[in-house]
Amino acid sequence: MISSRFSDTELPRVLQGISHGAMVLALMFLLPWSSFASGQSGGATPPNIYIAGSGNTSLDQHVTRLLREQIGDSVELVFIQNDQTPVMSGIPVITIGPATFTRIRQINRNTPILALLVERKFIQGYANRTPGQVSAVYYDVPLLRQALTGKAILPQSKRIALLASTESVEIYEDLLDQLAEYNLEARVFVTDSDDQLIPTLVRALNYGDFLLAGSDDAIYNPRNIKHILLTAYRRNRIVIGPSQAYVKAGVLASGYAPFPAMAAKAGELLQTYFETGTFPEPAYPNEFRVEVNEQVARSLNIPLPSRDWISQYLDDLMQSNQEDSQ
Numbered sequence: 001m002i003s004s005r006f007s008d009t010e011l012p013r014v015l016q017g018i019s020h021g022a023m024v025l026a027l028m029f030l031l032p033w034s035s036f037a038s039g040q041s042g043g044a045t046p047p048n049i050y051i052a053g054s055g056n057t058s059l060d061q062h063v064t065r066l067l068r069e070q071i072g073d074s075v076e077l078v079f080i081q082n083d084q085t086p087v088m089s090g091i092p093v094i095t096i097g098p099a100t101f102t103r104i105r106q107i108n109r110n111t112p113i114l115a116l117l118v119e120r121k122f123i124q125g126y127a128n129r130t131p132g133q134v135s136a137v138y139y140d141v142p143l144l145r146q147a148l149t150g151k152a153i154l155p156q157s158k159r160i161a162l163l164a165s166t167e168s169v170e171i172y173e174d175l176l177d178q179l180a181e182y183n184l185e186a187r188v189f190v191t192d193s194d195d196q197l198i199p200t201l202v203r204a205l206n207y208g209d210f211l212l213a214g215s216d217d218a219i220y221n222p223r224n225i226k227h228i229l230l231t232a233y234r235r236n237r238i239v240i241g242p243s244q245a246y247v248k249a250g251v252l253a254s255g256y257a258p259f260p261a262m263a264a265k266a267g268e269l270l271q272t273y274f275e276t277g278t279f280p281e282p283a284y285p286n287e288f289r290v291e292v293n294e295q296v297a298r299s300l301n302i303p304l305p306s307r308d309w310i311s312q313y314l315d316d317l318m319q320s321n322q323e324d325s326q
Contacts, residue, residue, distance in 0.1 A: 049071070049075050049076070050078055050080050050091070050093050050094070051093070053080075053100065054096040054099070054100055054117070063259065063263070064079075066263035069263070070264055091112070092112040093114070094113075095113055095114070095115050095116065096116050098118050101123070105134075112132075112133050113133070114266060115134070115137075115282075117139045118139055119138065119140040119215055121215060132278030134279065135269050135280060135281065136282035137262045140215050140243065141288055143174070144174075144178050144318075145288060146212055147175060147179065147182075147184065148318070149241075149254070149310060150238065152314060152317075153240075153253060153302065153305065156209075158183070159187070160179070160185070161210070162214065163228075164219070165191065165218045167218070168216040187208070189201075189203055205231070205232055206235075210238045211240070213239055213242040215242045215243070216242070222249075225246065226250075229251065238252040238300065244256035247293050251293065252292065253290055255288045255314075256289055256290075257285040258289055261286060265283055269283065
């Protein structure tokens with residue numbers, strides 16, 4: 001649950017409420033970022049960027065503060081009020097959370113939107129259908145990085161178990177193609193009902209050295225997670241992912257993107273929009289960290305490297321692999 005002092009470890013699905021609103025002069029947003037700064041230095045009133053908040057005051061304030069640190073004083077960040085309605089096309093809006101994005105998108109389909117705190121599977125279709133108009137900073141962590149987190153903790157691991165429903169199995173396709181480069185392989189075990197879940201999970205655990213949990217609410221949800229974890233740990237198998245919030249629930253480890261890194265990437269995407277008039281493709285932040293559950297590691301007698309060591313190991317491993325493939 002999001003507290004009054006918001007941290008980097010919360011799920012976007014807890015976002016509730018929505019704010020939406022009106023736009024101002026389109027000319028402001030056609031000027032390059034550097035023009036904003038020069039106008040500010042000359043004493044001009046800084047232009048506005050509008051933010052449609054999530055309705056969670058702590059979250060909205062936290063995200064806005066980080067964006068202000070990235071943008072500086074050259075641009076004024078202004079929240080859109082509930083009684084305002086977007087009436088102008090061509091003016092970008094920053095949305096916080098998937099529900100907010102959906103509301104703004106429904107109100108005006110021509111509005112350029114930079115979506116924050118949304119997962120790739122949620123926003124990718126919108127971005128593909130309207131390139132340059134919809135962009136985002138992904139909230140979730142690339143599955144390859146999550147898989148390599150398990151490898152960092154269990155260096156001898158070779159096989160990864162994946163649990164999916166028929167509808168969600170496609171989220172693992174890219175991962176299956178990437179693992180061979182890291183001497184890993186994986187298999188997807190499909191389950192479509194509560195009755196199938198645990199028997200299918202047992203087969204998956206017999207195959208894999210650890211279970212990698214993807215962003216699949218049909219399987220990894222508050223109703224199922226306790227049963228999944230107990231079944232895995234009774235068979236001495238660790239669970240990685242799907243997000244840092246699940247680490248508190250008992251998952252051994254998961255990667256996550258810190259909020260400052262997401263704000264920095266948002267600043268990059270906004271600057272490109274101001275310079276070119278279109279958004280680049282959605283992107284992941286440039287930095288990830290790892291959250292671990294030390295109590296679970298002790299219970300399973302697993303030597304656990306430090307969070308910083310794991311993060312650096314993953315950065316080095318993926319960078320080295322990228323250089324070798326060039």
